[in-house]
Amino acid sequence: MQIVVAAVGRLKAGPERELAARYLDRAAKTGPRIGLTGFQVREVTEGRGASVASRRAEEAAALAGLLAPGAARVVLDERGAALASRDFADFLARERDGGRTAAAIVIGGPDGHDPAIRDTAALVVSFGAMTWPHQLVRVMLAEQLYRAVTLLSGHPYHRD
Template sequence: MRRIRCIVVGKLKAPHFREAVEFYNTRVSRYYPLEIVVLKDAPKALAPMAKASHEGQAILGKLTSQDRPICLDERGKALTSRQFAATVGHWIEDPGSQPCFIIGGAFGLSDAVRGSCATSLALGPMTMSHELARVVLLEQLYRAAAILHGHPYHHD
């Protein structure tokens, strides 16, 4: 069984985000092995664009040849939960790659990271904190797994 990877920038500082990520991580892991790679924020002294670039280099350095990079970006394609589930199911069944979701830091993703991604998805049209994006992504991965396995968590 293929695993799902997530490459994310920044530690979760608030306890409620840490608890929510742990909660959904446990739930997703019931269905699929899940690896979350947490990268350090760029140095505070850097300008915003330089921060995104610095973090982008770190992200690109963590991608493996098996990864199918998927960036989470408000400019990406928005999917319904059922569409997302079908897409994730297709990616997981692909023997040549594994889905690798990427969430940038406070200043988003660099153009280099966006350019390396096979797909760009939006969690919604509004900008949200990278901490909240991590929680929403994991909840949607759990929802997708529940849909794919016929679990009654999702209601249309």
């Protein structure tokens, strides 16, 4: 199953981009043994509409163009569920084992997600009630993807 991170906004060169890339590279090296591949990041620019609704709709249309048909959508949203790392890994495993060929983890822009994206998600996840900078969300997501790969590979986990 291919893993795609679809994000609104471009992550500029710097330590956050390097750290996110390092985690995704680690996941990409280990993932194929357990049926998780790709680990691509695809970015779209922020919407330019005059209203929040028009910006969200513009971003949703751009994001939809990045998502493989039939991909399991995971949307990062402040109103989502706060999952344990093991639960996130188990979700990916269930989707993979259920025959999904792709999963897309979607990061919205500053205004959040349009219902066209959020309402079609198989899973809506929150990294907590606090507001996180876009750069750190990318790093945290990349680390959780790497952690999911290690968990599903049978590596010892300190929480078990």
